[in-house]
Amino acid sequence: MGQTRFDAVDPADRRTLFVDAIIAHRERASPFLTLEVDPATLEGEGESESDDGDESAGEDAPDPELGIPWLQFSEDLVNLDCTDEELEALKSLLEEYPAFTIDELTRPEDAEGINVQVSARADANRIADFLDAVFQQVYGLGEEFRVWVVAV
Structure with a gap:
């Protein structure tokens, strides 16, 4: 029997974690599954920004106004x-x-x-690939970032 994990950093491990979480969510018929980026991951994403308000250097990083990037999955919907x-x-x-x-x-x-x-x-598997791609391509996170399963 495999060990229980709630976070992953490596892309392959993240996708496996997402698949496991989706399956657990479906088996439990829980209201939703929530994935959240580790705040420590974000601290390094925008470091190239200068203190004079020039945001162009860190424009790929998630918008701090929206808080920590998260995804929810429920009944075939990603929120x-x-x-x-x-x-x-x-x-x-898409x-x-x-x-x-x-x-x-x-x-x-x-x-x-x-x-x-x-x-x-x-x-x-396809949903897990999509979720990982959203974190990387929509939120501008690099290849290696930590994601937590905060609700299943």
């Missing part, structure tokens, strides 16, 4: 918050995942960013 720029990156990414489509966009008046629901009718 995430993003900026307009991140939404454009998500739309580009071209590589034809089984995944934007189901709903919400722009809350009392919050920064856009809440996006993506229909994800696929097997656990």
